[in-house]
Amino acid sequence: MxxxxxxxxxxxxxxxxxxxxxxxxxYFDAITKLAMEMFGVGGAYISxxxxxxxxxxxxxxxxxPDSQRDQTFCNYTIQKASVxxxxxxLLDERFATNPMVTGPLAIRFYAGAPLITPEGYAIGxxxxxxxxxxxxxxxxxxxxxxxxxxVMSHITLGRAVGHVDAVSGxxxxxxxxxxxxTQARLYPGQYRVLADIAMPDAAKSFEIIRVLxxxxxxxLVREVGMRLMRLFEGxxxxxxxxxxRFAVLSRDEDTDGFIAYLHSLDEELExxxxxxxxxxxxxxxGGTVVFDLCxxxxxxxxxxxxxxxxxxxxxxxxxxxxxxxxxxxxxRAFRLLNxxxxxxxxxxxxxxxxxxxxxSNGACLAAEALLRWNHAELGPVSxxxxxxxxxxxxxxxxxxxxxxxxxxxxxGEWHAAGNQIRVAINLSAFNFEExxxxxxxxxxxxxxxxxxxLVEIECTEGIWxxxxxxxxxxxxxxxxGMTLALDDFGTGYSNFAYLQKVPATVVKxxxxxxxxxxxxxxxxxxxxxxxxxxxxxxxxVVAEGVETEHSLHLIRxxxxxxxxxxxxxxxLNATAFLSHAIQHRDSHMAIAA
Numbered sequence: 001m002x003x004x005x006x007x008x009x010x011x012x013x014x015x016x017x018x019x020x021x022x023x024x025x026x027y028f029d030a031i032t033k034l035a036m037e038m039f040g041v042g043g044a045y046i047s048x049x050x051x052x053x054x055x056x057x058x059x060x061x062x063x064x065p066d067s068q069r070d071q072t073f074c075n076y077t078i079q080k081a082s083v084x085x086x087x088x089x090l091l092d093e094r095f096a097t098n099p100m101v102t103g104p105l106a107i108r109f110y111a112g113a114p115l116i117t118p119e120g121y122a123i124g125x126x127x128x129x130x131x132x133x134x135x136x137x138x139x140x141x142x143x144x145x146x147x148x149x150x151v152m153s154h155i156t157l158g159r160a161v162g163h164v165d166a167v168s169g170x171x172x173x174x175x176x177x178x179x180x181x182t183q184a185r186l187y188p189g190q191y192r193v194l195a196d197i198a199m200p201d202a203a204k205s206f207e208i209i210r211v212l213x214x215x216x217x218x219x220l221v222r223e224v225g226m227r228l229m230r231l232f233e234g235x236x237x238x239x240x241x242x243x244x245r246f247a248v249l250s251r252d253e254d255t256d257g258f259i260a261y262l263h264s265l266d267e268e269l270e271x272x273x274x275x276x277x278x279x280x281x282x283x284x285x286g287g288t289v290v291f292d293l294c295x296x297x298x299x300x301x302x303x304x305x306x307x308x309x310x311x312x313x314x315x316x317x318x319x320x321x322x323x324x325x326x327x328x329x330x331x332r333a334f335r336l337l338n339x340x341x342x343x344x345x346x347x348x349x350x351x352x353x354x355x356x357x358x359x360s361n362g363a364c365l366a367a368e369a370l371l372r373w374n375h376a377e378l379g380p381v382s383x384x385x386x387x388x389x390x391x392x393x394x395x396x397x398x399x400x401x402x403x404x405x406x407x408x409x410x411x412g413e414w415h416a417a418g419n420q421i422r423v424a425i426n427l428s429a430f431n432f433e434e435x436x437x438x439x440x441x442x443x444x445x446x447x448x449x450x451x452x453x454l455v456e457i458e459c460t461e462g463i464w465x466x467x468x469x470x471x472x473x474x475x476x477x478x479x480x481g482m483t484l485a486l487d488d489f490g491t492g493y494s495n496f497a498y499l500q501k502v503p504a505t506v507v508k509x510x511x512x513x514x515x516x517x518x519x520x521x522x523x524x525x526x527x528x529x530x531x532x533x534x535x536x537x538x539x540x541v542v543a544e545g546v547e548t549e550h551s552l553h554l555i556r557x558x559x560x561x562x563x564x565x566x567x568x569x570x571x572l573n574a575t576a577f578l579s580h581a582i583q584h585r586d587s588h589m590a591i592a593a
Contacts, residue, residue, distance in 0.1 A: 003081045004120040008186055010078075011051055013121040015182035016163075016175065017155055019048065019057070027154050028058035031126070035147055036061050039140065041109070041130040046151055047074045048115075048124035055124075063129070064100050064107070071098060073129075077112035078122035083141040086110040088133035109134045111141075113148035118156065126151055165240035167218050168225035173302070176239040176247055180298035183249075190293050193250040193258045194301045196241070196309040199224050199269065199284035205244045208280075220280065223273050231265055247305060255290045259321075262288065266318060285312040289322035332378075336386050339375065340395045344402050349373055351406050352571035353423070355580050356542065356564045359556045364584040366422035368458070368564065369407040370571045371399075396430045404444055408455065410574055412448030421581060424456040424485060432459065433469060438476035445480075456483040456506065471501060478503040485542065489530065507534045509555075511545025511565070518550035531558045 004010065028046055036044040043061030047054050054072045056063065069075050076094065077084040089095040089108050100107050109132060112125040126148040136144070163175040171179075183192065200208065200220070209217045221244055228238045228246055235258070239247040250258040272279040287308025291301045307327045312320035343349055353367035373381045390396050407425050414421050431437055445452045457477055478484055485506035509530055517523045527543075534541045543555045546565030555563060569580055 003079075003114075003116065003122055005079075007051075010121040010123065011186060012179075012182050013117050013119060014048065014050065014123040015185070016178055017117075017123070019155060025058075025154075028151065029060065031147055031151055032058045032060045035126065035128055035144065038143065039111075039128050039136075041128045043130070044126070044128045046115075046124065046126055047072070049074055049078055057124075062105065062131075064105060067100075071100070073100075073107075073110045074112055074125040074127060077125040077127070078114050081114060081116060081122070083111060083113045083136070083145055084125075085136050085141065087135045091133075106131050108132055111136055111144060113141075113144045115148055115152045115155070117152065168222050168240045170225045170229065170238055170240040170246070172239060173241040173247075176237075176241065176249065176302065177298050179237060179249065180293075180301060184293040184295060184297050187293050191253050191255050191290055192293060192301075193236075193248075193255045193262075193288055193290055194305045195248045195262055195286055195288045196305040197228065197246045197248065197269075197284055197286045198244060198309055198313065199246070200244050200282040204282060220273060220282075224282070227269075227273075231268060235261065241302070245309070247302065259288060259290075262286065263319060285309055285317075286319045287312050287322065288319065333389050336375075336378075336381065337389055337393060337395060340390060340399060343373060343375065344398060346376065348376060349399075349402065349406075350573070351403065351410065352573055353577035354564050354571045355569045355577065355584070356424070356562050357568050357584065359552075359560055359563055362584060364568070364581040365420075366424065366456070366562070367577055367581075368424040369403065369426070371403060371426075372571075391428050391430070394430075396428050397434065400427055400431045401440070404441065408444045408450050409448045411450045411454065414578065415450060415454070419578065419581065420454065421578075422454045422456060422483075424458050424483075426458045426487065429459070429470070432473045434473075437473055438480065441477065441482065442480055451481070453481040453483075456485055458485045458487045458508070460488050461486045461502075475503050478505075489534075504539070506540045506542060508542040508544055509534075509560070514543050514545040514551060514555065514565070515547060517554055518548050524554065527555065528558045531555070531560055535559050 032044040032046060036042075041061070043059070043063045045059040045063045046057045048057060049055075049069055049072070052069050054064075054067050054069050054074060056066055064072070073084070073086065073095065086092050086095060087109065089098070089101045089110060095101050095110075107129050109130040110127065111129075112127040114122040115124045115126065116122050126144065128144065163172060163178070164170065165172045183190075205217065208220065221240075224244070225238070225240055225246065228248065232238055232248055234251075236248045236250045239249070241247045248262075252258075269284050270281060272281045287305050287310070289301060289304040289308055291297055291304065304322045304327060307330055308320045308322040310330070311323070311326055312318070350372045352370045352372050354370055355364045356366040356368060357364050371383055371387065373383070373386055375381050390399055404425060407423050411421065411423050427437075434440075441455070441457075442452065444450075445455065459474075474484060483506055484502075484504040485508055486502070486504045487508050488510045489507040507530075509527060513523050513527050513530075517527050531541050540562070541560045542562040542564065543560045544564055546552050546555065546563040546567045548567060551565075552563060552567055568584075572580055
């Protein structure tokens with residue numbers, strides 16, 4: 001074998017194996033013991049040569065300690081592909097004054113066979129030593145070389161088991177971590193590009209497995225891997241990091257050139273895969289990050305590339321470059337979701353109440369319960385930020401249960417004091433799919449002695465309401481006596497055919513239509529028509545987002561029943577809301593101070 005002598009590449013090959021920081025193994029110890037016995041010497045050891053140091057992985061008999069590389073015999077062994085034999089160290093000018101020869105060890109004989117990787121890099125040696133001069137026959141040299149080959153095979157196998165993907169045969173994420181660590185050590189401060197490529201994407205992967213089966217899917221992934229290996233040969237290292245996601249690490253500092261090359265591959269990346277019986281065109285997404293090689297790059301670069309590709313998939317765009325602002329937003333979103341359960345337990349959530357005023361007499365007899373989050377470290381978090389995040393996860397369940405109990409408990413306190421205030425509670429589509437939602441609402445009302453007829457459940461209109469299970473839950477809520485209101489009316493699904501199936505009695509005209517109704521003729525026509533249609537269908541009409549006296553006058557004139565918005569008040573805590581309600585009670589209504 002021709003030995004490769006590039007020291008940076010040799011060191012990279014050594015570090016890629018991931019064995020410098022590992023302990024010895026029984027296999028290594030068995031080899032060194034066998035070598036000592038076969039050759040009848042005083043000691044045997046396996047060494048690995050780093051940039052400036054020799055590391056011993058296994059020793060038997062008397063052996064040198066870990067030491068500076070330039071003082072070792074093995075520093076010379078790795079210079080050639082054959083066994084190095086020093087029959088008498090005192091007669092060899094390279095070693096005659098070496099401390100291992102002149103000192104207490106008194107090594108007089110040394111023989112070492114280089115450990116050579118399949119790529120041709122000598123990373124260390126299998127060595128035998130003695131305190132007396134001696135020689136080795138050609139057959140003995142071959143035997144030592146064969147033992148060294150066994151050591152190298154064991155090292156290579158260990159790497160393959162943990163560092164190569166079983167399906168594609170391509171280095172995996174663990175190898176990528178080690179390569180990034182090595183690159184940072186060898187070339188600190190240099191810049192590289194890491195690109196994540198999802199091909200096929202998750203949705204397509206599921207479809208392929210469902211229709212064609214796992215074996216076909218695995219074959220497809222292998223073909224994708226081979227295509228990437230061909231496209232990036234000589235330019236970058238390809239890694240198989242998850243089922244259908246690959247990573248590509250550039251080899252040099254021409255980051256602009258590499259990104260331009262990536263973008264030039266769109267046509268080839270999306271060309272049909274012909275290795276299967278059915279040619280298949282796959283949409284792929286990519287995320288890129290330019291980073292400097294440093295101590296933290298092995299962890300940071302893969303995370304940032306993943307953030308970039310996730311952004312590409314969210315936006316359904318071919319490539320997305322890492323954005324620190326977007327990454328911080330994603331990390332914040334992840335943190336918020338991670339903190340929800342703790343925030344519930346630690347009472348970081350609070351309900352505020354948006355007053356709802358009767359347009360017939362101005363009385364405030366009701367409120368909408370609105371969720372607020374005062375995060376322990378981040379401070380107040382807008383509902384517009386955290387609610388859409390939580391609604392996409394199962395966390396909406398426990399949070400909604402907290403809202404239900406808190407709102408109904410508060411109603412119970414008000415009612416016990418003689419204040420018959422109606423409260424509207426917002427629930428999500430997820431809540432109506434819970435099999436016990438109706439019973440839970442009923443049980444909570446019983447627990448806090450609240451008449452269900454004073455509870456209003458708000459939900460955003462949509463096609464999801466038409467499923468049989470959800471329709472059953474909606475009818476169950478109405479049978480309890482609770483009012484059902486359709487929120488954001490006029491801007492969402494707005495299919496009047498399904499309104500005949502949904503047992504709602506209230507519609508809430510969305511605030512986006514009300515906010516500028518006093519100045520926008522188009523909004524005026526829409527709102528007036530919506531109110532007229534709702535009343536024609538016997539719905540009570542609530543107008544959200546009333547901010548001016550003019551808007552209030554218009555919606556009252558058009559026939560709305562109830563209004564809420566900043567014209568009356570911002571959302572208030574429980575104590576402030578009760579004061580507001582008492583202040584605006586109608587003399588004909590039974591609200592007591």
